[in-house]
Amino acid sequence: MAMPGRGGILTCHIEDIATLYASYLPFVENGALFVPTSRVQQLGDEVFIAITLPNSSERLPMNGKVVWINHRAQANRPAGFAVQMGTDDMGLKIKGEIERLLAGKVDGQQPTYTM
Structure with a gap:
């Protein structure tokens, strides 16, 4: 099932907690993923x-x-974009699972892919 518009389904495999930490934007309303x-x-x-x-x-x-x-890769930040999670059941489920995986790490000082 593809959404109409620019193009199909993107897949994003986040291999480990460090990558998840670098990809998560907790300061965006409902959270976002890079x-x-x-x-x-x-x-x-x-x-x-x-x-x-x-x-x-x-x-x-x-x-x-x-x-x-982020239009082009630079330093430790790959090219890509962040997607704000929706407030539907699946968006809330994904946000909850990310925050469970990152428990105690969200306020850390490690660099991320965005800010």
């Missing part, structure tokens, strides 16, 4: 992503809105 990709998106675009979180093989479907863009 998706490393060379695909060009615009702020506000609606996208559909199949996400696999660490220690899981389950692909979680997530609809969201692009809220951050």
Whole structure:
């Protein structure tokens, strides 16, 4: 099932907790996830992503809105964009699972892929 518009389903496999930490934007309302990709998106675009979180093989479907863009890789920040999670049941489930995996780490000082 692809969303209409720019293009199909993106897949995002987050292999470990360090990558999840670097990819999560807790300061965005409802949370957001950075998706490393060379695909060009615009702020506000609606996208559909199949996400696999660490220690899981389950692909979680997530609809969201692009809220951050890094057009080119630089330093430790890959090219890609961040997608704000929706307030639907799946968005809330993904946010809850991410925050469970990152318990005690969200307020850390390690660099991330965004800020």
